Amino acid sequence: MRILIAYTSLSGNTRDVARLVRARCEERLHHVSWIETDIQGLDAAGPDPHHDLYVLGAWTDNGGRTPPEMKRFIVQLVEAVGKPPRVAVFGTGETQWGEEYYCGAVRRIAAFFDTRLPTLEIEQMPHGDRDTRTIRRWTDEVLAIAGAARAPTRRTPHHEDAARAIS
Ligand SMILES: Cc1cc2nc3c(=O)[nH]c(=O)nc-3n(C[C@H](O)[C@H](O)[C@H](O)COP(=O)(O)O)c2cc1C
Secondary structure, eight states, X not given: OEEEEEEEOSSSHHHHHHHHHHHHHHHTTOEEEEEETTTOOGGGGOSOOOOSEEEEEEEOBGGGBOOHHXXXXXXXXXXXXXXXXXXXXXXXXXGGGOTTTTTHHHHHHHHHHTOOSOOEEEESSOOHHHHHHHHHHXXXXXXXXXXXXXXXXXXXXXXXXXXXXHO
């Protein structure tokens, strides 16, 4: 599959998870377009923004919110390809901000895309073999479901206000 991995990371935790996800996808011989939304836009994926699977990663900002860089990227993505049918969301957060807000960005983004693919939430950074195995297992599950569900890209109208829905 052609897979787009886009992530936002302030202090590196989410980047660490993104790297492990990428490594697993490439081990399985998928082609990965890699976007760091803090410094890159969708054009970094090359001339064709369409992919078979979109994997979005975010840290969570104050009050369980999605960081602005990821919101901006999602607006760009939806403008370019509509709401894709296969979106997998992962992220890092900290339970000390309250259970209600823990990894809120992951839940908001997944809800916005109404995705059937599983989400992945990691507390702070990936620690040791256990988290590495968890990330690999999640990636394998996403690849299996997305691979089986591959179908012609569903186009949806662009009238929804993406930035508002995930803020
Ligand atoms: C200003 C600020 C607000 C945060 N608010 C939340 C929050 O509401 N929920 C949460 O789970 N984590 C929250 N966090 C924790 C970060 O999401 C967490 O440390 C994350 O792993 C950082 O990822 P990064 O290293 O990729 O930037 C907050 C962190 C900062 C700096």
